[in-house]
Amino acid sequence: MDPDKIRNVALLGHSHDGKTSLAEAMLYAGGTVDRLGRPDAGNTTFDFEPEEIKRKISIGTAIAHLTWREHKINLLDTPGFQDFTGDVCGALRAAEGALLVVGASTGVIVGTELAWQQLRARNLPTLVVVNKMDKENADYWKTVDAFKEFSPRPVAIQAPIGHEAEFTGVVDLLTRKAYAFDQQGRPKEVSLPKDLAAEVESRRSPLVEAAAETDDALLEKYLESGELSDAEITGALAKGVAAGTIVPVLCAAAVKSTGIGTLLDAIVALLPSPKQAAPVEAVNPRTEQAETLTREPAGPLGAIVFKTTADPFVGRISYVKVVSGVLTPGTQLLNAAKDQPERAGTIGFPKGKALEPATEVVAGDIAGISKLQVTATGDTLASRDHPLRLPPIEYPEQTYSAAVSAKNKADEEKVNAALVKLVDEDPTLTLEHEPITKESIVHGMGDIHLDVVLEKMKRKYGVEGSLAVPRVPYQETITSSAKAEKKYKKQSGGAGLYGHCVIDIAPVPRGTGFIWEDKIFGGSIPQNFRPSVERGVRETMEQGVLTGNPLVDIKVRLLDGSTHAVDGKDIAFKLAGAMAMRQAVMEAKPVLLEPIMDVEVLVPERNMGDVISDLNGKRGKIAGMEPSGDHMEKVKAQVPLSSMYRFPIDLRSITQGRGRYTMRFSHYEEVPAHAAQTVIAAYQKSKGGEEEE
Structure with missing residues (x-):
């Protein structure tokens, strides 16, 4: 396969603007499928997961x-819902071009804006497709005009008939030719409707001007003659699209x-091939020497894993974009x-959930590899004889967290094992064990994202x-010093228990931790006790005294005590130490500390006041x-x-989905008294209102 004959195209846009339907129609036109699948019928090539169908x-x-006009077109149909933006990042790494799909009746909305920002951040060559032109209230030119605030401003290269x-x-505004389409979407030239002739001429002018502005010589010719040839315009458009200065708009x-x-x-004429990227x-990971890859099959092998799926029955599939060299089955x-x-092992060209066997995958092409053992997304x-490491894929930080537990307590280990496997598939999903609360916390991109994770866990792993x-x-910590003396004494016939200690405590600077000092001189408490x-x-430090959370930043000194020749025991001294510590803390004005986060919020100007409030x-x-x-x-x-x-x-509610944020732990800070009382009361209520003695 000649890399010049490949086009890798990602479809982006707002959810429900018809990306999957458009991709399905292209497969049908190219003869890859023999029927036109529909998302609402649950029978598309692209939406095959039960969670997607549901x-x-x-x-x-x-x-x-x-295949179209002797070119291979790889379509990457991405999610429009922002909770699943991680897969969009992977797709954009595999594509040299994109289709931004917009609904003709809904126009430019939140998902359109967010997709546009992703594409412009990568300067990815883009075509805008105004889809659903057959729907009520569809308005192509109104949608085109809605892009007037965007940069670069998209320019129409088609006009609709009806x-x-x-x-x-x-x-086609370039050639002034009109096309109708058969049931499979293949074009047939027809006569240009007379009532459109004048509009075609007026709408064509911005297109020719945009093409002329890509090249000084073309611009000079256009200014002198007022016209360019179709070939000149097509070449200039392709040049402008590749440079990111022109974004053509089409309708469907x-x-x-x-x-x-x-x-x-x-797509064939205007979007670049992998070789044009x-x-x-x-980087050679062993020498850390940089190496430039020119995306040629003759170059050293380098392939980026941009997506991973795993299934208990099908197994693990790693989807790769071959950037350089040639990949063949059995390659070490x-x-x-x-x-x-x-x-x-098995290598195939993806067709939805299936892989069509491949004998080789050349630079620029996309394939799936089954049953790789240690490889994850981004690797x-x-x-082996020419190691290369490509730049990693950048993913957004997780913005939503939840504590996850098994519905059946006996399944806790199974749930954690299943989550580890799901995390392996999804770079925007992480799992951590919170040491203070003892909870398993799953971090993702939103509530829908985590709901889907649970659905997958049930379906895949039972x-x-x-x-x-x-x-x-x-x-918890203390704000003053205190001293306490406690004696644990128990006698119930036979050998008894005896332990006695005197301690004092004092606060130390935040972050110091726990300091223990033995200040006993002599043998009032034997060394072994x-x-x-x-x-x-330490046990009291771990359990706290207010809310069951650990005490921090306290210096404890053991000052004195006594023992008993017969009844002195380790357990008695341990209990005496715990009792003394609890009493001292309660007298040292204990307070509650809470984690404070550094938060950065990116928000539309018009919503800034509401977000600050x-x-x-x-x-x-x-x-x-x-x-x-x-x-x-940025707030x-x-x-x-x-x-x-x-x-x-x-x-999401305040900004209609346009805002995003990141946060990182900063420090612990004392909780205001009124808020602390609420937390303490809730803890006591959860413990049944029982107070320890």
Whole structure:
């Protein structure tokens, strides 16, 4: 396969704007499938996971290929719902071009804007497709005009013939030719409707001007003659698309296959091949020397894993984009990220959930490899005699967290094992064990994301889990010094128990931890019993006295005590130490500490006031604001973690999904008295209101 004949195209856009239907129509036009699948019928090539069929949305990127005009086109159908943006990142790494799909009746909405930002951040050559032209209230030119604030401003290269139910074809503004389409979406030239002739001329001018502006010589010719040849315009458009200075707009109605063949023609003519993409800087992981890869089959093997799936029955499939060299079945590979050997077993070209056997995969092409042992998404596969590591895929930080547990307590280990496997598939999913609260915390991109994780866990691994708001990992400390003396004495016939100690405690600077000092001079407590007192003190430190959370940053000194020749025992001194520690802490003005997070929120200018008000209501302290471009503002704040668990949902509501944020742990800080009392009361209630003696 000649890499010049390959096009790797990612489809992005708002959920329900018809990306999957459009991709399905292209497969049908290319003859890859013999029927036109529909998402609402659950029979598409791209949406095959049960969770996708149930929700009628794409949850993961699906890949399939077709042949058109002797070119291989790999389509990567990405999720439109923001909870699943991780798969979009992987797809964009595998693609040299993109289709931004927009609904003709809904126009430019949140998902459109977010997809545009992702594409522009990578300067990925893009075509805009105004889909669903057959729907009620469809308005192609209104949708085109809605992009007027975008940069670079998209320019129409097609005009529709008819609208809504009367949408029957398209006019190529470049050639002034009109096309109708057969049932499979293949174009057939027809006469240009007379009532469109004047509009075609007026709409053509911005297209020719945009093409002329890509080259000084063309611009000079255009200014002198007022016209360019079709070949000159096509070449200039392709040059502008590749440079990211021109974004052509086309129209289609995927469910009727109208506009599909001309869209495929535009993909072949205007979007770049893998060979036209910029060279890639790789690194030899053993020497750390840089090496430039020119995306040629003759070059050293380098392939990036951009997606991983795992199934108890099908097994593990790693989807790779071969950047350089040639990949063949049985190749002895090196996972350059982990410096571990791998072997390429079955290799195939993806067609939805299936793999069509491949004898070789050349630079620029996409394939699936089954049953790799140590390889994860983002890793580089190379040859063992020429190790190369490609730049990793960048993923957004997780923004939503929940405590996860098994519905059946006996399944806790199974749930954790299943989650580990799901984390292995999904780079935007992480699992951690919170040492203070003893909870398993799963971090993802949103509530829907985590709901789907539980559904997959049940379907794939047969265990059910439940989600809850995580407990806050509070800490406790003291604010003054205190002294306590406790004696543990028990006599019940025979040998008794005796332990007696005197301690004092004092606060130390935040972050110091626990300091133990033995200040006994002489033998009031024998040396062998003193560690027992310390163990009792440490146990109280771990359990706390207010909310069951650990005590921190305290210096404890063992000052005095006494023993009994017969009844002195380790357990008695341990209990005496615990009792003394508890009493001393209660007298040393204990307080509750909470984790404070550094939060950065990227928010549209018009929503900034509402977001700041929301953060203030969450006991946040605004640290600053600064412009971030594209009518966005960055708000910096410090906010208690306890207030952040709902923030993703609140932010989505305030900004209609346009806002995003990151947060990192900053420090622990004393909880205000009124808030602390609420936490303490809730803890006591959960313990049945019982007070320890």
